[in-house]
Amino acid sequence: MRLPLFFILFFSLGLSQVLAQSVEITGTVIDAKSKAPIEFATVKLLDNTNDQMLAGTTTQADGTLLLATESRNFSVEISFMGFITQTFSDLTIQNNRVDLGTIALAEDSKLMDEVVVQGAKSTTEFQLDKRVFNVGQDLSSTGASALDVLNNIPSVNVNIEGQILLRGTGGVQVLINGKPSVLTSDGGNALGTVTADMIERVEVITNPSAKYNAEGTSGIINIVLKKDEKRGVNGSVTLNTGVPNNHSLGFSLNKRTDKFNIFSQLGVGYRTMPEDFETLNRNLIDGSSVQSFGEADKNEKFFNLILGSDYYINDRNVITLSGNYAFEGETENAMTDFSSFNGMNTMLAGWTREESTKATNPKWQYELQYKSDFSDTEDHFLLISAIGSSFAKDQSSEFENLPTFGEGAETERQLADNDFSQAEYTFQADYTRPFGEKFTLETGGQYFINEVKNNYSIADFEDGAWVVIPNLTNDFYYSQKVLGLYGTGAYEGEKFGLKLGLRLENTDLQTELEQTGEENNQNFTNLFPTAHASYKVAKNFSLQGGYSRRISRPRFFDLNPFTNIRNTYNVSTGNPDLLPEYTDSYEITAIFDHALFSLSGSLYHRYITQTVEDVTIAENGINITKPMNIGTNNVTGLEMNGKLTPNDWWSLNADFNFNYFDRTGTYEATPFGFTSNQWSSRLTNKFELPADFTLEVVGAYQSSFQTFQRTNKGYVMADIGVRKKIVKGKAIVNLSVRDVFASRINESDVYSADFSQYSYRQRGRFVTLGISYGFGKGEAMEFSGSKRF
Structure with missing residues (x-):
């Protein structure tokens, strides 16, 4: 618990220096024509002696701005794309404050179709x-x-x-x-x-x-x-290359007219995800063990296309039709060296297991949406949508064992086939009606359908032919239908806000294993109340509180009993009898905002019943891991987030999260209970350097933590990135290194009365170089093809 104390001292020392004689600048930016607030307008404080920028920010959702400076000789520049920039000089400082009042920006009808590159910070x-x-x-x-x-x-x-x-x-x-x-x-x-x-x-x-x-x-x-709605034609193109293989091309193109907004995004690429892994299985009864070391690489060609169009029937009604198609072609190769030892730690046999996997993964989705805005107020609308999607996976994996040491070992071959298809449909209607400026009612419903079919088989190669293993082969069907109805009421005053809601959901879940005739049918109805409140203690200090009841239904891959046999001594499978988790969640948050820093802290508690955890059992020397419902879990946590901007060239963000777990339950008729904790932190430093260079350094830590059977070890990691604007700011070149020291390592230990298991996995360092160029009114953007598994 020393780290949060360090953060508090660090913030305190920094703030004592930058807040000593600060001048606070406030105001509200609106559209001169519509009188609507302008969000994300750029605000700059400029030194009157040399025009250098002293500080900068963007306006909030309500158009307000807040800045601070130690200077007494400055001007304020306010700009937004498509509007005429305004500059305020000869400002009067009263009680260390400057109130700009309401700033109305007028549209710039002469704005040329030139690229605008913004170094927007998150x-x-x-x-x-x-x-x-x-x-x-x-x-x-x-x-x-x-x-x-x-x-x-x-x-x-x-x-x-x-x-x-x-x-x-x-x-x-x-x-x-x-x-x-x-x-x-x-x-x-x-x-x-x-x-x-x-x-x-x-x-x-x-x-x-x-x-x-x-x-x-x-x-x-x-x-x-993103869905660009700038008038005319605009877009961007991006190109990346990296080590290991991470080569991609991205392209976006949008056109906006009075009646139509057509938007599109395209990404293609090729990437490699390497992995090193190690396992050790030990029989605690006789002392025998099996050890393995291996490496794998997954190579993937990918394609992703998003197309869509908004049709504006009139100022109040719009129809949107959009579609997404993605395709992945995968090849994966792995080689694992196995060694078996007796109780005296004498090596008995050794062999190499080679894997060759091929898979194709097509995915598509379409959506039709209609939105009607009522004329009485801006936030009074009806939204109706229908979504259909499909995902398929055709995967084949061939394994071969090649003996390297010991007597009696034989060459063995296995084949795993997995033919998967999923269809989802969502129908939804949402209606929002404000009453005056402070009250809002929401109501609506959703019907969700998810249907899956998975044919899987595992076979041995015997006498020149593949022979299917019956107990590892089946056809699995899964169907889930959820009907939900909800209503919420909200009050938002100048200082106090309250939102109450109630949701009713009926779930119909069915699974079937065709070959064995096993079925699991569940039908249940639940009520889910929610409550949220906020109170503005001061202009820059607020409190928030919330409660909700949640459900986590078993996912298909948690239920599917298909067995992964990459390592035949450590296999994973699903559990068709899994039940849903239920959670009651409570939290209270304090938020403090200042022009130079912000700080928020949350206390939260979650009470989880029918907790789902991965459980490992040993059968005939093989460790089998599958999800199970294991007792209850009480989670109490503290989260802190802070941002500090000591000057106009350096900013830092700090995040800290601490969880305390109290687990109780019964496993195989034996009660159990334990307590544990985990914490994580992240510190991000960003430096604005000369010649339009920007440097970002990120450090993160994840502590070790315990689950029902497993102890997961912690790790420290760092990312670094450099950006340079070129071609008069029309293009951006980026270089990033993720996991700089290749220290993001996942290690875990599983212990029981008669066996133990150690596992190790590492992905390594990823380096990517990219360039982006915006055209029309588009913005240069970073694009990638990187993917984590």
Whole structure:
């Protein structure tokens, strides 16, 4: 617990220097024509003696701005794309404050179709029931996928398998533009085909309101993709290359007219994901063991296309039709050296297991959406949408054991076939009605259908032919239908806000193993209440509180009993009898904002029943891991996020999260209980250097932590990135190194009364060089093809 104390002392010392004689500048920026507030307008403080920038910021969602400086001789410049820039000089300072009042920006009708490159920094804003992370041009995201972007967001972690954790806990529901998406399915980590330049913002919702699907015990992450609506033709092109193989080309093109907005994004590339791994299985009864060392590389060609169009029937009604197609062609090669030892640690046999895997993963999705804005107020609207999606995977893996030492060892060959297909359909309607300026009602419903078929088989090569192993072969069917209805009511005053909601969901879940006739049918109805409150203690200090009840239904890959046999001594499989988790989540957050720094802290508690954890059992010397419902979990945590800008060339962000677990339950008729904790931190430094260079250095730490059977070890890692603007700012060159010291290592130990298991996995260092160019009114953006698994 020394690290948070260090952060507090660091912030205190820095703030005591920069706040001594600060002048605070405030104001509100609006559109001169519509009188609507302008968000993200650029605000610069300029030194009147040499025109150098002293500080800068962007306006908030309500158009307000807040800056501070120690200078007494400055001017303020306010600009926004498509509007005439305004500059304020000869300002009067009263009580160390300058109030610019309301600044009305007029449209610039003579604006030429020239490229505008903005070095936008990522920013976080707090709303009544969520945090919004506006994705800027962060250098650590250069050459990054959506999974890497998520890994740089406070409260979110992505482990080496690609599992997304929120405040250290799984069970996260990931949405695209507020809806389920084939790109967030578990089948192929398709989020790797969504690249950093495609993302406008990420919404982190730790206590979702009743408006959202109740799925996800730890909360919701909503990824909002960019949809450029600038008039005329605009776009960007990006090119990347990297080591290991990470070569990609990205292209976006958009055209906006009075009636239509046509948008498109395209990404193609080739990448390699290497991996080193090690395992040790030990029989604690007789002392025998099996050890393995290996390396693998997955090579992937990918293609991702997004096309869509908005048709404006009139000023109040718009229809959107969009589609997404993604394709991955995979080849994977692995080689593992095995050694077996007796109880005296004498080597008995050795062999090499070679793997060759090929797979194709086509994915597509389409959406039809209609939005009607009512004339009485801007926020009164009806939104209706229908989404269809499909994901398929045709995978074949061939394994061969080649003896290298010992007597009696024979060459063996195995074949694993996996033919998977999934179809999802979502129908949704949402209605929002304000009453005056302070009250808002929301209501709506959603019907979700998910149908999956998986034919899998494992065969041995005997007498010149493949012979199927019956107990490792089956056809698995999965069907889940969820009907949800909700209503919320919100009051937002000048100081106090309150939002209450209730959601009802009926779930119909069915699974069947065709060959063995095993079925698991579940039908249940639940109520999910939510409550959120906020109180503005002062102009720059607010309190928020929230409660929600959540559910985490078994996913297909948790239920599917298909067995992974890369390592025949350590296999993983699903559990068709798995039940859903339920979570009651509570939290309170304090937020302090200042022109030069911001600080937020959250206390939270989650009570989880029917907790799902991976459990390992030993059968005939083979360790089998599958998910099970294991007791209850009480999680209490502290989260702190801070941002400090000591001067106009250096800024830093610090994030800290601590969890305390209290686990109780019964396993195989034996009660158990234990306590554990884990914590993580991230410190990001960004430096604006001469000659339009920008340097970003990110350090992160993940502590060790314990689960029901497993102890997971911690690690320290660092990312670094450099950006340079060229061609008069029309293009950007980026260089990024992720996991600079190749220190992101996943190690774990599993212990039981009669066996133990050690495992080690490492991906290594990734280096990416990219260049981006914007044309029309488009912006140069970072694009990548990197993907985490």
